[in-house]
Amino acid sequence: MSDTSFVRTEMLAEQDPPPTSVGVIGWLRANLFPNWWNAILTVLCLAAIWYVLSGLLGWTLRSVWTAGSLSECREVMIETWGSTHGHACWGVINDRWLQLLFGFYPPELYYRPILALLLLIAALAPVLFADKVSPRLLYVTAAYPFLMPWLMWGGSIWTPVGVAAGFVVAYLVGRALRGAVAGLVLGILSAIIWWMVWFGFPVQTEVLAAGLGEGLAAISPDTAPFLLETVESRKFGGFMLSVMIGVVAIGCSLPLGILLALGRQSNMLIVKAICVGFIEFIRGVPLITLLFVASTLLNIFLPPGTNFDIILRVMIMVTLFAAAYMAEVIRGGLAGLPTGQYEGADSLGLNYWQAQRLIIMPQALKISIPGIVSTFIGIFKDTTLVSIIALLDPLGLSNSIRADTDWNGIYWELFAFIALLFFIACFGMSRYSMYLERKLKTEND
Amino acid sequence: MAESMHDTMVEREIDRRKMQVSEEVAIQITGMNKWFGMFHVLRDIDLTVHKGERIVICGPSGSGKSTLIRCINRLEEHQAGQIVVEGTELTSDLKNIDKIRSEVGMCFQHFNLFPHLTILENCTLAPIWVRKIPKREAEETAMHFLEKVKIPEQAEKYPGQLSGGQQQRVAIARSLCMRPRIMLFDEPTSALDPEMIKEVLDTMIELAEEGMTMLCVTHEMGFARQVANRVIFMDDGQIVEQNEPEEFFKNPKSDRTKLFLSQILGH
Ligand SMILES: Nc1ncnc2c1ncn2[C@@H]1O[C@H](COP(=O)(O)OP(=O)(O)OP(=O)(O)O)[C@@H](O)[C@H]1O
Numbered sequence: 001m002s003d004t005s006f007v008r009t010e011m012l013a014e015q016d017p018p019p020t021s022v023g024v025i026g027w028l029r030a031n032l033f034p035n036w037w038n039a040i041l042t043v044l045c046l047a048a049i050w051y052v053l054s055g056l057l058g059w060t061l062r063s064v065w066t067a068g069s070l071s072e073c074r075e076v077m078i079e080t081w082g083s084t085h086g087h088a089c090w091g092v093i094n095d096r097w098l099q100l101l102f103g104f105y106p107p108e109l110y111y112r113p114i115l116a117l118l119l120l121i122a123a124l125a126p127v128l129f130a131d132k133v134s135p136r137l138l139y140v141t142a143a144y145p146f147l148m149p150w151l152m153w154g155g156s157i158w159t160p161v162g163v164a165a166g167f168v169v170a171y172l173v174g175r176a177l178r179g180a181v182a183g184l185v186l187g188i189l190s191a192i193i194w195w196m197v198w199f200g201f202p203v204q205t206e207v208l209a210a211g212l213g214e215g216l217a218a219i220s221p222d223t224a225p226f227l228l229e230t231v232e233s234r235k236f237g238g239f240m241l242s243v244m245i246g247v248v249a250i251g252c253s254l255p256l257g258i259l260l261a262l263g264r265q266s267n268m269l270i271v272k273a274i275c276v277g278f279i280e281f282i283r284g285v286p287l288i289t290l291l292f293v294a295s296t297l298l299n300i301f302l303p304p305g306t307n308f309d310i311i312l313r314v315m316i317m318v319t320l321f322a323a324a325y326m327a328e329v330i331r332g333g334l335a336g337l338p339t340g341q342y343e344g345a346d347s348l349g350l351n352y353w354q355a356q357r358l359i360i361m362p363q364a365l366k367i368s369i370p371g372i373v374s375t376f377i378g379i380f381k382d383t384t385l386v387s388i389i390a391l392l393d394p395l396g397l398s399n400s401i402r403a404d405t406d407w408n409g410i411y412w413e414l415f416a417f418i419a420l421l422f423f424i425a426c427f428g429m430s431r432y433s434m435y436l437e438r439k440l441k442t443e444n445d
Numbered sequence: 446m447a448e449s450m451h452d453t454m455v456e457r458e459i460d461r462r463k464m465q466v467s468e469e470v471a472i473q474i475t476g477m478n479k480w481f482g483m484f485h486v487l488r489d490i491d492l493t494v495h496k497g498e499r500i501v502i503c504g505p506s507g508s509g510k511s512t513l514i515r516c517i518n519r520l521e522e523h524q525a526g527q528i529v530v531e532g533t534e535l536t537s538d539l540k541n542i543d544k545i546r547s548e549v550g551m552c553f554q555h556f557n558l559f560p561h562l563t564i565l566e567n568c569t570l571a572p573i574w575v576r577k578i579p580k581r582e583a584e585e586t587a588m589h590f591l592e593k594v595k596i597p598e599q600a601e602k603y604p605g606q607l608s609g610g611q612q613q614r615v616a617i618a619r620s621l622c623m624r625p626r627i628m629l630f631d632e633p634t635s636a637l638d639p640e641m642i643k644e645v646l647d648t649m650i651e652l653a654e655e656g657m658t659m660l661c662v663t664h665e666m667g668f669a670r671q672v673a674n675r676v677i678f679m680d681d682g683q684i685v686e687q688n689e690p691e692e693f694f695k696n697p698k699s700d701r702t703k704l705f706l707s708q709i710l711g712h
C-alpha cells in the first residue's frame with residue numbers, strides 16, 4: 001500500500017502563463033493554428049479569400065468614374081489599361097444615382113422626400129431607442145403617418161389634417177362608449193362618417209378608395225394654406241419607393257400581425273376561423289400573385305372609373321403579406337410563455353387587453369425579436385418584386401436605364417449599387433435587433 | 446416529518462385575540478360542481494367562509510384542491526352551483542369577474558411574477574391599471590408592503606435575481622398591494638427549499654394575525670395547527686372532513702382522513 005497522505009509545506013507563488021498562450025501569438029495559436037489540420041484549413045481559406053477579393057477589389061477600384069455612356073467608359077478603359085475586362089464602369093451610377101434614389105420625382109422637389117426621410121428618423125428614434133431619446137418625439141411619430149403622404153404626394157394640408165381628425169373622432173367615440181365591441185364598431189363608423197363629411201358630400205367611392213393618395217388631394221385643392229405641388233404616383237420610384245413600401249409594410253404589419261396572432265388564439269370560434277383562414281391563405285400564395293391582383297385584378301372588382309392609387313394598393317398587399325408571416329412569428333412567442341403569466345395577470349384583475357399589453361406582449365415580442373426582424377428584412381427585400389408590375393423600384397429602374405442607348409448592356413455596376421443600398425438597410429436592421437436583444441437580456445437578469 | 450416541520454416554524458406567541466372570526470360571510474359556495482370534459486373534478490361543494498377565517502385545505506394529489514380555490518377567482522369556471530364572493534356572484538359577466546379578481550389576491554406555487562418588470566413594477570402594475578391609483582401613491586403602497594415582507598431593498602431588481610423564498614414574498618406583497626379582502630394560496634411553499642419555507646410561512650402568519658381571510662392549500666401541518674381555525678380535507682373532488690385543527694389532527698373521523706394523515710405525518 002502506498003502512502004496517500006500528503007501535507008504541503010510551502011505554498012506556490014502565482015506564475016505568468018507561458019508566452020505561447022497569451023498575446024498575439026497566443027491568439028493566433030488558439031484561433032487559427034491550433035493543430036496541423038486546422039493550420040492547413042486556415043491557409044486554404046486565406047488563399048480563397050485572397051483570390052475572390054483580389055478579383056472583386058480590382059474590378060471595383062480600377063474603374064471608370066466619369067463617363068456619359070458605356071462606350072465612353074470602354075474607351076477610357078482601353079486607353080488606361082488596354083482592355084475592358086475586369087474594370088467597373090461607375091459612370092452609370094455617377095450619371096444616374098439621383099434617379100436610382102428618387103425615380104422620376106421632380107428634382108426641384110427632392111427636398112420633400114429628404115424631409116420625409118429626416119422626419120422618419122425623428123419618428124423612429126423614440127420607438128427604437130426609447131431609453132435614450134426624449135419621449136416628446138413621440139408626437140412626431142404620431143403625426144408621421146399623416147405627414148409622410150402629404151409630403152410625398154403633395155396637396156393641401158387639410159387632407160392629412162382631416163384624415164387625422166377622423167382617427168381622433170374614432171378614438172373619442174370609442175372612449176365615450178368605454179370598452180366592448182360596440183365602442184370599436186361605432187368609433188370606426190363615426191370616423192368614416194367624419195371623412196365623408198370632411199371630404200365633401202356626396203361621397204364618391206373615388207374619394208374613399210384613394211385614401212391618403214392623390215385622390216384626396218384633388219378634393220380641396222385651393223382651399224388651404226401650405227399647398228404642396230401634387231406629384232403623381234407614376235413619378236415615384238427608386239430606392240425611395242422601396243423604402244416607402246417597406247416602411248409602411250413594416251410599420252403596419254406588426255400591429256396587424258399581433259391582432260392576427262391573438263385572434264388565432266382566441267376562443268371566439270368565428271374570429272379564430274377568420275384569422276386562421278387569412279393567415280393560411282396569404283402564406284399559401286406567392287407575393288407576386290398578390291401584387292398582380294393588386295395591379296390588375298382589383299380593377300375588376302372596383303366600380304369602373306375608380307382611381308385607387310397603385311402604390312397604395314401595393315402597400316396594402318405587401319402589408320397583408322407581411323402581417324400573415326408576422327402573426328405566425330408572434331404566435332411562436334406566445335406559445336413560449338408559461339400559462340402562469342396569464343394566470344398571474346388574471347388573478348390581479350387585469351382585463352384581457354391590459355394583460356396582453358402589459359404582461360403577455362412585452363414578453364412574447366421579446367422572444368420573437370429575431371423572427372420579427374427576419375420578417376422585416378425579408379419583406380423589405382421583397383419590395384423589389386414590384387418591378388414586375390411596372391413600378392419603378394431600383395430594379396425596375398435598372399431596366400429602364402439599360403433601355404437608354406447610352407447605357408445599353410450595363411448590368412453589374414447597377415446591381416452592385418442597388419445591392420449596396422439594400423445591404424446597408426438590412427444590415428442596419430439586423431444589428432439593431434442584436435442590440436435590442438442584448439439590451440433586454442441584461443435588463444432582465 | 447411533523448417534528449422537522451415544527452422545527453422550521455417560528456415558535457412565537459400568536460395573538461389569537463386579533464384573529465377574531467366575524468359573522469359576516471366572505472365566500473359562499475353552494476352545490477358547486479365542475480367537470481374537466483367528462484371528468485367530474487369537484488362534486489357538490491358546499492362551503493361558507495366567514496370574514497377573518499383562516500382555512501387550510503389538504504388532501505391527496507389530484508383531489509381537486511387547486512381547482513376549488515381557482516374557481517373562487519374564476520381561473521377555472523364551474524358548471525353548476527353558485528359561488529358568491531363578497532356579495533357578488535360569479536357568473537360569466539366579465540365585469541363581475543374582474544371586480545372579484547381585484548378583491549381576491551392569489552399566490553401560486555410557482556409565484557408567477559412578471560419577469561420583464563422590476564419587483565416594484567410588479568407590485569404597482571395592478572393598482573395603477575386596475576385601481577387607477579396615481580403612480581406615486583402606488584409606489585408608496587408597494588414599498589410599504591415590500592417592507593412588510595422584509596425585502597424593500599430588492600425593489601429595483603428583477604424577479605430572476607431573487608431567491609425562491611424572496612420571490613414568493615414578493616408575490617404576496619404584489620397581491621396585498623391591491624388591498625384584497627381575501628387571500629388564496631395554492632401550495633405557496635411546495636416549490637421552496639426548507640430554509641425558505643420558514644420566511645414565507647412567517648409572512649403568512651403575520652397576515653393571519655392581521656385578520657386577513659385566507660384559504661391555503663398546503664401540506665404544512667405545523668402551519669395548519671398554528672394558524673388555521675378550520676382544516677378541510679378533500680378527496681376525489683369532495684370535502685370529506687372539516688374540523689378545527691386540534692380535533693382534526695387528534696381525532697380524524699373518516700378513514701380516508703386517517704390514512705392521509707398517517708401518510709403525511711409519517712406515523
Ligand atoms: N385543465 C385541466 N384539464 C383537465 N384535467 C385537469 C385540469 N386541471 C386539473 N385537472 C385534473 O383535475 C384533477 C384535480 O386537479 P387539481 O390540480 O385540483 O388537484 P390538486 O388537489 O391541486 O393536486 P396537487 O396536490 O397535485 O396540486 C386532477 O386529476 C387533474 O389531473
Ligand SMILES: [Mg+2]
Pocket residue numbers: 510511512631632
Ligand atoms: Mg394543486
